[in-house]
Amino acid sequence: MTNSVVDKLGQGGFGGVYKGEVPDGRPVAVKVLKNSRGDGEEFVNEVVSISSSHVNIVTLLGFCFERTKRALIYEYMSNGSLDKLIYRQTSLHGNHNLQWEKLYEIAVGIGRGLEYLHRAMQERRKYGFNDRCKRDCRVYSSRSVLQKLGGVSYKSDVYSYGMMVLEMVGGKRNIDIGESRSSEIFLPNCMYESEEVSSLHGVITDETEETIKKMVTMGLWCVQTNPLDRPSMTKVVEMLEGSLQFLQSPPKPFLYSPTTSLETNITASTSRACALSQKESELGCH
Numbered sequence: 001m002t003n004s005v006v007d008k009l010g011q012g013g014f015g016g017v018y019k020g021e022v023p024d025g026r027p028v029a030v031k032v033l034k035n036s037r038g039d040g041e042e043f044v045n046e047v048v049s050i051s052s053s054h055v056n057i058v059t060l061l062g063f064c065f066e067r068t069k070r071a072l073i074y075e076y077m078s079n080g081s082l083d084k085l086i087y088r089q090t091s092l093h094g095n096h097n098l099q100w101e102k103l104y105e106i107a108v109g110i111g112r113g114l115e116y117l118h119r120a121m122q123e124r125r126k127y128g129f130n131d132r133c134k135r136d137c138r139v140y141s142s143r144s145v146l147q148k149l150g151g152v153s154y155k156s157d158v159y160s161y162g163m164m165v166l167e168m169v170g171g172k173r174n175i176d177i178g179e180s181r182s183s184e185i186f187l188p189n190c191m192y193e194s195e196e197v198s199s200l201h202g203v204i205t206d207e208t209e210e211t212i213k214k215m216v217t218m219g220l221w222c223v224q225t226n227p228l229d230r231p232s233m234t235k236v237v238e239m240l241e242g243s244l245q246f247l248q249s250p251p252k253p254f255l256y257s258p259t260t261s262l263e264t265n266i267t268a269s270t271s272r273a274c275a276l277s278q279k280e281s282e283l284g285c286h
């Protein structure tokens with residue numbers, strides 16, 4: 001698979017991720033999948049569905065499939081995980097102009113990557129699979145993949161993406177899994193105490209304020225209770241890249257309005273988003 005596997009880089013929902021090296025010396029990240037059961041059909045489906053080429057998507061270099069041992073080999077991302085960057089600020093004030101611009105750039109990049117993946121999956125579904133795949137990868141017709149393509153997982157992705165952007169704006173996790181690993185909600189209201197938020201005025205430019213408002217408005221659309229109210233990733237990217245004046249306020253339960261003050265909106269909307277998130281996780285919606 002690789003010459004060697006050295007350090008553990010992290011732990012994801014599907015297994016541990018280790019740093020390794022391929023024969024030409026390139027570092028790689030090896031995701032060793034746990035619970036590798038079944039005949040491998042689903043695994044190969046997943047591999048094919050994630051082997052996309054896009055500037056905002058980490059490149060899958062290969063995979064290992066040997067009975068119950070399964071692993072995915074990705075290009076190594078030396079800057080590490082986004083959470084190290086976005087959760088470190090202790091205050092909104094800490095986000096000066098440059099950081100906000102960078103956060104926005106990152107949000108747009110991830111949005112474009114996800115949009116690309118969703119579009120690629122939809123096109124595969126619409127136009128079927130190319131000849132080579134029809135010949136070599138019959139596993140494509142698996143029902144589980146088609147169910148995934150049905151839309152439910154798209155809207156879950158949109159929810160997760162929106163929550164992530166709200167967390168990027170807030171600089172803290174909306175769900176605190178650090179201590180108890182429970183679904184306890186971390187209410188970030190304290191971050192938006194009026195004193196702290198008012199201190200943003202004069203510190204950020206109007207343009208930056210508009211950027212933040214776009215991220216919050218878009219994020220709140222994404223975490224709507226009803227998945228049908230959530231936008232597609234194509235719409236999400238449009239919302240982020242378009243002008244704030246064309247953004248509509250999310251429907252109830254959010255009373256957010258892009259035209260009212262930033263601090264009022266952030267305070268109100270993040271606590272509602274958190275409450276909603278808790279409700280959704282209790283109901284097992286995501």
Ligand SMILES: Nc1ncnc2c1ncn2[C@@H]1O[C@H](COP(=O)(O)OP(=O)(O)OP(=O)(O)O)[C@@H](O)[C@H]1O
Pocket residue numbers: 009010011012013014015016017029031058074075076077078080081
């Ligand atoms: N390509 C990579 N390069 C460097 N580090 C990586 C890479 N992929 C993952 N990691 C590290 O391993 C950790 C776990 O990644 P992983 O993708 O398994 O978890 P995840 O993002 O929670 O996704 P999931 O639960 O859906 O598998 C990441 O947080 C990151 O620190």
